[in-house]
Amino acid sequence: MFKNILISLCIFMSVLVFVYRIYLHYFRQHFFSMKFMTKIGTFHFVFLLILYLKFFEETFFLWLCGISSLIILPSVFFIFLKIHQKQFHSEFVRFLSLTILSMQQGYGFTSAFQRILQTGNWKQRRVFQHIFDNVAFSQQEKLSYTGPFGVFIDEIREQFVEVKNNQHQGIDRLCNFRKNLRDRLIFRQKSRQIWTFFLFQLGILSVIYVGIFIFVVHEYGFFEFKKQFLLSFLFYFCGVAVVIFLAKGKKWSI
Amino acid sequence: MVHIVPSISFIKQLRTQLESGLSVSSSLKKTLIIEDSLFSQEVELWWSGYRTGHGGHWEFRTHFEKAFIEVLQQGLEGAPIHKYLLQIEQEMQEEFEIRWKSYLDSLPTKLSLPLLFLFFPSYIILIFGPLISAFLKGVS
Numbered sequence: 001m002f003k004n005i006l007i008s009l010c011i012f013m014s015v016l017v018f019v020y021r022i023y024l025h026y027f028r029q030h031f032f033s034m035k036f037m038t039k040i041g042t043f044h045f046v047f048l049l050i051l052y053l054k055f056f057e058e059t060f061f062l063w064l065c066g067i068s069s070l071i072i073l074p075s076v077f078f079i080f081l082k083i084h085q086k087q088f089h090s091e092f093v094r095f096l097s098l099t100i101l102s103m104q105q106g107y108g109f110t111s112a113f114q115r116i117l118q119t120g121n122w123k124q125r126r127v128f129q130h131i132f133d134n135v136a137f138s139q140q141e142k143l144s145y146t147g148p149f150g151v152f153i154d155e156i157r158e159q160f161v162e163v164k165n166n167q168h169q170g171i172d173r174l175c176n177f178r179k180n181l182r183d184r185l186i187f188r189q190k191s192r193q194i195w196t197f198f199l200f201q202l203g204i205l206s207v208i209y210v211g212i213f214i215f216v217v218h219e220y221g222f223f224e225f226k227k228q229f230l231l232s233f234l235f236y237f238c239g240v241a242v243v244i245f246l247a248k249g250k251k252w253s254i
Numbered sequence: 255m256v257h258i259v260p261s262i263s264f265i266k267q268l269r270t271q272l273e274s275g276l277s278v279s280s281s282l283k284k285t286l287i288i289e290d291s292l293f294s295q296e297v298e299l300w301w302s303g304y305r306t307g308h309g310g311h312w313e314f315r316t317h318f319e320k321a322f323i324e325v326l327q328q329g330l331e332g333a334p335i336h337k338y339l340l341q342i343e344q345e346m347q348e349e350f351e352i353r354w355k356s357y358l359d360s361l362p363t364k365l366s367l368p369l370l371f372l373f374f375p376s377y378i379i380l381i382f383g384p385l386i387s388a389f390l391k392g393v394s
Contacts (some may be wrong), residue, residue, distance in 0.1 A: 209373075238368075
């Protein structure tokens, strides 16, 4: 009994360390703020604590649930954030294009910005408004937006302050900014293209592997041939590792 | 957003700073703050060597890097460099496009190696492993 509790506690602590490391990585990449990291970290901690209290006698379940939570929760979170980030970038480029058009029609920067903000149906209206308020009313204070787009918003704010202070070359500056953003989006799309290619291949191979595995286990049983299955899984795992290495290891030194 | 080609991103940023009316050294200083990459660190090292008068040290990996540093040096000495930076940037982008296409073409070949030597054996063992094992057990 005591031994089981001790082993479970070790598992609980090691999973907790990994959870902390993963969220810290996301925080350093500016995916979310410290406040949000505390919230999500606490949620994960409570989840693991409940697991520990429920399964402290069955270490296998504790391992299984702990590692599954380590893989699933941050992965879902990462995918959600990436989609959100992509939407924000493309919406902002559209917003910028309309602002430039308004300025070319004769509006000043701030009135063009406000006009486009009020007329369009923007999903990120709150963030745009926040940027506008900061640029228009409090130039001395930094925006300090620490959400998933914190660094990007800082860059936008800096550009807008420059445009507001130098209205005579505002359109040129905004056009340059838009061109840079578009270039970056194109580069990112290209980077994503490689990942999509590799992930698609891996997905097909995994589906085939799982299908064959289920069929073979159903026909011949699992425990009798577990050594063969283990060997096969090792080959498969090495294959996945090599494919990920190929996808990740590409460096463009130009 | 992290750029997949840090050198292009760096030059683009430097050019943008120059277009906003800053001098070459101020633009470089600002770009070094904004850009966070290995290339940026190398430029910073080179610049600190250049400023102390020992001559900036740089191990050029590509001829674009060499061209960029030469242009940058001229800019720091007072020559106008915006046009040259634009040219280098365009040429680098063209070079990237060429390499990108050839890399995409080579992907199926690269993927065939793990497919042949790792995935294929794993399927073979998974399918025929139990069969061979049962057969050997029967023979013995």
